[in-house]
Amino acid sequence: MKKILITGAAGFLGSHLCDRFIKEGYHVIAMDNLITGDLKNIEHLFKLKNFEFYNHDVSKFVHVPGDLDYILHFASPASPIDYLKIPIQTLKVGSLGTHNLLGLAKEKNARILIASTSEVYGDPLVHPQTEDYYGNVNTIGPRGVYDEAKRFQESITMAYHTYHKVETRIVRIFNTYGPRMRLNDGRVVPAFIGQALRGEDLTVFGDGSQTRSFCYVDDLIEGIYRLLFSDYVFPVNIGNPNEITIKDFAEEIIGLTGTDQKVIYKPLPVNDPLQRQPDISRAKEILDWEPKIDRSEGMKRTLEYFKSLSEEELYRSEH
Numbered sequence: 341m342k343k344i345l346i347t348g349a350a351g352f353l354g355s356h357l358c359d360r361f362i363k364e365g366y367h368v369i370a371m372d373n374l375i376t377g378d379l380k381n382i383e384h385l386f387k388l389k390n391f392e393f394y395n396h397d398v399s400k401f402v403h404v405p406g407d408l409d410y411i412l413h414f415a416s417p418a419s420p421i422d423y424l425k426i427p428i429q430t431l432k433v434g435s436l437g438t439h440n441l442l443g444l445a446k447e448k449n450a451r452i453l454i455a456s457t458s459e460v461y462g463d464p465l466v467h468p469q470t471e472d473y474y475g476n477v478n479t480i481g482p483r484g485v486y487d488e489a490k491r492f493q494e495s496i497t498m499a500y501h502t503y504h505k506v507e508t509r510i511v512r513i514f515n516t517y518g519p520r521m522r523l524n525d526g527r528v529v530p531a532f533i534g535q536a537l538r539g540e541d542l543t544v545f546g547d548g549s550q551t552r553s554f555c556y557v558d559d560l561i562e563g564i565y566r567l568l569f570s571d572y573v574f575p576v577n578i579g580n581p582n583e584i585t586i587k588d589f590a591e592e593i594i595g596l597t598g599t600d601q602k603v604i605y606k607p608l609p610v611n612d613p614l615q616r617q618p619d620i621s622r623a624k625e626i627l628d629w630e631p632k633i634d635r636s637e638g639m640k641r642t643l644e645y646f647k648s649l650s651e652e653e654l655y656r657s658e659h
């Protein structure tokens with residue numbers, strides 16, 4: 341049985357990756373320090389013999405006994421609210437954490453895939469964003485702690501590939517949504533759905549003309565799976581190119597939830613990118629991948645998940 345280590349396993353994407361690799365017959369070693377994740381996302385796997393969980397901060401030395409075939413490094417705060425609250429940990433997990441996991445990959449002769457992000461493009465001056473675009477990031481702005489950690493992560497990953505011949509893969513993930521997002525992580529999908537379900541007005545930041553392109557989680561996981569088993573070492577964008585303004589997205593959620601809430605406007609966060617849309621030509625060509633689940637279907641499934649949460653969870657607020 342092949343063994344795979346998944347970091348950030350108790351988070352949104354990590355938990356879906358655990359499910360996928362369990363389904364494919366792997367022995368999954370899940371690692372997380374629970375700083376933004378929740379064991380609830382993976383507790384259904386605890387009873388399985390081919391699943392283990394390590395509560396560990398990957399910014400500290402990482403040890404895993406025995407053989408290891410693959411590593412997926414997904415540990416990192418991922419929402420602006422999270423990484424603004426824990427900026428140093430964000431920088432550390434992207435830099436020291438990635439260094440530790442690349443060292444582990446080298447020692448075990450394992451293939452490693454790291455989770456990069458569309459944030460490496462910053463507030464992009466090229467639209468849609470191709471992998472060849474170098475980006476427009478404010479190193480010392482509030483989002484710099486995340487963006488620069490991820491840019492460093494890509495650089496050290498390529499260096500380990502070039503100088504130590506480690507088998508590496510880099511996925512640049514664009515805004516992804518679905519079940520198991522944390523209701524109050526501040527990202528726009530759980531924020532708007534939570535507000536609609538609680539009967540609150542939806543808070544659009546800025547004038548709402550900024551755009552995002554939302555990918556349903558199952559599509560993303562399929563893209564990551566294909567990339568891991570491809571022989572392509574350069575970064576690959578995975579996302580859904582269907583772009584929408586945040587204002588229109590708020591209206592769409594009001595329509596979907598059948599509520600009569602209003603949209604209210606709040607200040608735009610500093611350095612909030614004005615537009616974002618992946619160019620996925622590379623993923624299409626190399627991985628024969630493209631998203632299959634459109635926003636109306638994906639949002640329906642996501643809404644079902646949020647509706648299944650208890651009243652207590654719906655009204656719990658950490659921020």
Ligand code: NAD
Nearest residue numbers: 348350351352353373374375376377397398415416418516
């Ligand atoms: P998430 O917050 O739900 O999950 C991240 C997980 O990493 C959490 O369980 C957290 O506890 C864990 N973690 C953080 N620091 C850690 C550390 N030092 N040691 C061990 N565990 C640690 O976020 P997510 O949306 O699932 O994002 C997962 C990865 O995907 C991140 O690397 C993120 O940057 C990347 N990504 C996500 C998106 C998206 O739209 N969801 C977009 C681009 C990139």
Ligand code: UDP
Nearest residue numbers: 420526527528529531543544545550586612
């Ligand atoms: N946003 C918003 N209202 C909210 C939360 C977010 O208008 O309650 C906006 C945010 O300013 C950004 C977009 O929605 O323009 C996407 O935000 P998110 O944090 O989900 O992702 P990111 O900015 O990292 O792409």
